[in-house]
Structure formats: structure tokens, C-alpha cells
Amino acid sequence: xxxxxxxxxxxxxxxxxxxxxxxxxxxxxxxxxxxxxxxxxxxxxxxxxxxxxxxxxxxxxxxxxxxxxxxxxxxxxxxxxxxxxxxxxxx
Numbered sequence: 544x545x546x547x548x549x550x551x552x553x554x555x556x557x558x559x560x561x562x563x564x565x566x567x568x569x570x571x572x573x574x575x576x577x578x579x580x581x582x583x584x585x586x587x588x589x590x591x592x593x594x595x596x597x598x599x600x601x602x603x604x605x606x607x608x609x610x611x612x613x614x615x616x617x618x619x620x621x622x623x624x625x626x627x628x629x630x631x632x633x634x
Contacts, residue, residue, distance in 0.1 A: 547582035550616040551575060554586060558610060562588060567595025581618065589629075596626065 554573045562568045571588040590596045597604050607624045614620065 544582060546616045547575075547577075547584075550584065550613060553610060553613055553616070554584070558586075558613075562599065565590075565595060565599050567591035567598065593626070600624065 551573065559571055559573070562571065567590050569589040569591060571586060574585040574587065576583045576585075588599075590599070593604070600606070600608050604626070605623050607621055609617075609620055
């Protein structure tokens with residue numbers, strides 16, 4: 544959809560590049576799944592530590608962070624962010 548493409552462009556051209564300036568940010572992924580009735584995005588960002596996450600998201604780091612223009616493009620958003628500790632990687 545038009546909004547999905549615009550949201551993907553926002554993520555790739557503004558959101559991810561904006562994160563590069565945060566100490567401890569190690570990159571991210573934009574995952575997209577086009578279903579018949581909706582398009583789902585999952586954004587995975589990698590940080591060195593929870594302190595680096597807090598620098599990005601603030602003290603209430605469990606609340607998902609969205610650009611104001613992103614909320615205009617999305618039908619629904621997940622209100623919380625889930626954080627995981629990497630235990631193994633093949634990268």
C-alpha cells in the first residue's frame with residue numbers, strides 16, 4: 544500500500560540513519576511482511592547495552608518510540624517495545 548511504502552521509506556531514510564549517532568547503536572533491520580489485508584513491519588535495533596537503549600528511548604524505554612509522521616501512516620502500533628539480550632549469533 545501507499546502508506547506502507549511511505550513508512551518503509553521513513554524508516555530507511557530517516558529513522559535508522561538517525562540512530563547511527565547514538566553511542567552504542569550497532570545497526571538494525573526493517574522486516575516487512577505483506578499480507579492480503581495488511582502489511583506488518585518489525586524493526587529490530589541492536590544496541591551494546593540497556594544504557595544505550597535508554598539514551599535513545601529515555602527512562603521509559605519499554606514504551607515504543609515512533610516518529611510523529613510514522614503514527615500518521617500506521618493503522619495500529621504496538622505500544623510497548625520488547626528488549627532481548629543476544630545470547631548467540633552467527634554474524
